[in-house]
Amino acid sequence: MLFHIDFKTGKPAYLQLVDQVRYAAASGALRAGDSLPSIRPLAEELRVNRNTVAKAYAELESQGVIETIPGKGCFLKDGNTPFTKPVRQKLLLKEIDEAVVTAHHLQVDRSDFLALVKERLDYFESKKERP
Amino acid sequence: MLFHIDFKTGKPAYLQLVDQVRYAAASGALRAGDSLPSIRPLAEELRVNRNTVAKAYAELESQGVIETIPGKGCFLKDGNTPFTKPVRQKLLLKEIDEAVVTAHHLQVDRSDFLALVKERLDYFESKKERP
DNA sequence: GCAACTGTCATAGTGTCCTATGACAGACGA
DNA sequence: TCGTCTGTCATAGGACACTATGACAGTTGC
Numbered sequence: 001m002l003f004h005i006d007f008k009t010g011k012p013a014y015l016q017l018v019d020q021v022r023y024a025a026a027s028g029a030l031r032a033g034d035s036l037p038s039i040r041p042l043a044e045e046l047r048v049n050r051n052t053v054a055k056a057y058a059e060l061e062s063q064g065v066i067e068t069i070p071g072k073g074c075f076l077k078d079g080n081t082p083f084t085k086p087v088r089q090k091l092l093l094k095e096i097d098e099a100v101v102t103a104h105h106l107q108v109d110r111s112d113f114l115a116l117v118k119e120r121l122d123y124f125e126s127k128k129e130r131p
Numbered sequence: 132m133l134f135h136i137d138f139k140t141g142k143p144a145y146l147q148l149v150d151q152v153r154y155a156a157a158s159g160a161l162r163a164g165d166s167l168p169s170i171r172p173l174a175e176e177l178r179v180n181r182n183t184v185a186k187a188y189a190e191l192e193s194q195g196v197i198e199t200i201p202g203k204g205c206f207l208k209d210g211n212t213p214f215t216k217p218v219r220q221k222l223l224l225k226e227i228d229e230a231v232v233t234a235h236h237l238q239v240d241r242s243d244f245l246a247l248v249k250e251r252l253d254y255f256e257s258k259k260e261r262p
Numbered sequence: 263g264c265a266a267c268t269g270t271c272a273t274a275g276t277g278t279c280c281t282a283t284g285a286c287a288g289a290c291g292a
Numbered sequence: 293t294c295g296t297c298t299g300t301c302a303t304a305g306g307a308c309a310c311t312a313t314g315a316c317a318g319t320t321g322c
Contacts, residue, residue, distance in 0.1 A: 012311090013310085014311090019232075026232040026235035026236065038268060039268080040267090049310095049311055049312050050312090051271095051310095051312065052310080058270095064236075068269065069319090070269045070319085071267085071269065071319035071320080072268060072319060072320090073267095073268060073269080074269080079235070079238050081236070081237055089239065089243070089247060092230065092244070092247060095226070095229055096251050098150075098226055098230075099223065099226040099227050099229075099230055100248075100251050100252060100255055101153050101157040102223060103223055104156070104157035105156070105157065105194070105196060105210060106212055106214065106222060106223060107210050110252050110256070112220070113252065114248065116223060116224065117227055117244075117248055118245070120231050121231060121241050121245070124231055143279080169299085170298080170299065171299095180283085181299095182281070183280080183281060183282085185299070186280085188299085189300095200299080201287075201288055202287080202288035202297085203288085203299085204297095204298060205298095265322080266320085266322100267319080267320075268318075268319065268320090269318080270315105270316075270317075270318100271314105272314090272315090273313085273314090273315105274313085275310105275313100276312100277308105277311095278308090278309080279306105279307090279308080280307080281304100281305090281306085282304085282305085282306100283305105284302090284303090285300105285301090285303105286299105286301075286302100288297105288298080288299085290296085290297075291296090291297095292294090292295090292296105
């Protein structure tokens with residue numbers, strides 16, 4: 001099974017699912033046009049309410065990650081964002097800054113940090129190439 | 132004024148303050164041993180309840196960022212974390228992965244992403260050197 | 263057309279997060 | 293010692309987030 005909910009973390013179930021779908025898309029486990037599991041069976045498998053899954057899918061649609069067609073299902077969109085390059089970079093900066101600040105408090109130095117970043121970029125890239 | 136609360140974002144006030152103190156520490160605006168603004172005056176300046184500031188400071192203390200001495204005040208700790216290097220790297224991976232996944236969905240490619248990371252690292256480093 | 267599937271919406275209950283008020287205890291200086 | 297500063301704790305109210313239930317609407321295949 002591709003997705004899993006951890007009820008011990010305190011993080012809302014629907015957000016866990018959102019993250020996992022985003023992760024699956026970024027790592028190539030899901031590709032543009034792929035259909036996502038439909039709401040009711042997935043809810044049953046994850047032991048959550050169907051509306052919890054529906055909320056996750058709604059959030060993903062608002063983020064432009066998936067497209068949902070009532071009566072048919074939900075599908076992964078191709079990655080075209082509606083934002084211009086400067087806007088996209090600005091959105092990214094927020095998350096990068098958080099990581100940089102955390103690195104400072106964890107006393108991870110520049111070279112270690114960069115090595116970690118490259119390692120993760122390589123990891124995602126390798127998974128996309130060999131699905 | 133060093134800190135500011137934006138009531139429009141929906142993000143809890145105390146978390147905004149936590150982020151700003153962490154940011155200030157990482158950028159060198161606050162240094163080890165510096166005393167933070169005391170709770171009541173800061174609360175008044177930020178137009179929040181004093182317990183909201185207290186909660187932020189409590190959170191920062193639990194993160195090991197500051198040290199609070201009842202009756203005296205709150206002070207920035209030196210950055211020694213209680214974690215071993217592998218543990219610290221693992222904690223960082225979570226945030227790095229989030230940024231990498233977001234970069235994928237925003238279609239920011241590897242070289243642009245790395246450039247942004249280096250730019251931010253440089254930025255924080257320069258601020259630490261010239262306070 | 264019917265049955266079984268898809269997602270959607272309105273509603274409600276439960277919990278918890280966030281904030282605020284008031285009273286308390288330690289530290290310091292006049 | 294007294295006043296005033298520091299942070300702390302207990303409590304409570306209000307808002308909102310999260311989840312759940314039930315009824316609804318579009319799509320597909322028999």
